Amino acid sequence: MNLINQAFQELYPEKTLDYNTKLIYSGQFKPYNANAQLSPTTLTIKLSKKWLKISPDIQIGLIQSLLIKFFKNRKQTFNIDLYNNFIKNIHIAIPKTRSDPALEESFKRINEKYLYGLIEQPNLKWGHSSVRKLGSYDYQSDEITISSIFKDTSAELLDYVMYHEMLHKKHKFHHTKTGRSYHHTAKFKKEEKAFENSQKIEKELTKICRKTRIKRVFFPYSFK
Ligand SMILES: [Zn+2]
Structure with a gap:
């Protein structure tokens, strides 16, 4: 199970994700950027390479923030809190x-x-x-x-x-x-x-x- 599936399951425990998932770490982004794309069969999430070194718990929060935008279903999780706090402090490391x-x-x-x-x-x-x-x-x-x-x-x-x-x-x-x-x-x-x-x-x-x-x-x- 990759981080996308894990993030989805913890966000929407009552639902199943009807897409294949692909998680890509890309060097083409600005530091700590990310995006999500949906094709008929596959949900692809691309993260800046910088994320590789960041705790999976915070990455899950980021992925959940993207999923919420995608599925237009607002929710708050502990991981999203972690992610938001990370973003609020990231300027120190840039x-x-x-x-x-x-x-x-x-x-x-x-x-x-x-x-x-x-x-x-x-x-x-x-x-x-x-x-x-x-x-x-x-x-x-x-x-x-x-x-x-x-x-x-x-x-x-x-x-x-x-x-x-x-x-x-x-x-x-x-x-x-x-x-x-x-x-x-x-x-x-x-x-x-x-x-x-x-x-x-x-x-x-x-x-x-x-x-x-x-x-x-x-x-x-x-x-x-
Ligand atoms: Zn303003």
């Missing part, structure tokens, strides 16, 4: 190899002004010139990505988006017993509002998003 002078300056300004210098610097990179995804924080690679549109805006706007993503690194996520994850909690939003001129900046960001004539702008724009 090598910091990417940076950029402008992003680093922004990171440092925010860290000093709002976060008591307590946030350890993650990987930092510019993303596409997107107005849909202004920024994101990836737990698995401990990486903040900022849309390249902020190369040409005021430092204030860049800092505001940087602050949002840094708050993701600070707060991580809240996982409930029913298996939902919350990233923008009330505490998160309250802290975000503490940014100087936050209301004015929100308006400016909305304007920037409108200017590009994208029909559907998420309000208040789509931070990851």
Whole structure:
């Protein structure tokens, strides 16, 4: 029995898995990424090679998180808890190899002004010139990505988006017993509002998003 079958059985003891299973450790992923694919006969789960060295109990939690998404049947298990806690702490072990002078300056300004210098610097990179995804924080690679549109805006706007993503690194996520994850909690939003001129900046960001004539702008724009 491989880890997929074991994960399934412990997650849904009353059910049987009607697929063949294939577990592949692949070198093509970012560290600690994973995905699942379903063909008519086979359920394939691919994990980044990094997972090979991680405890099978945590791997089972990861596989169960993927299975829940696949079968749209929310549940919470001890292994999923282990996995979530692992992800919340993984940034400590991730090598910091990417940076950029402008992003680093922004990171440092925010860290000093709002976060008591307590946030350890993650990987930092510019993303596409997107107005849909202004920024994101990836737990698995401990990486903040900022849309390249902020190369040409005021430092204030860049800092505001940087602050949002840094708050993701600070707060991580809240996982409930029913298996939902919350990233923008009330505490998160309250802290975000503490940014100087936050209301004015929100308006400016909305304007920037409108200017590009994208029909559907998420309000208040789509931070990851
Ligand atoms: Zn966010």
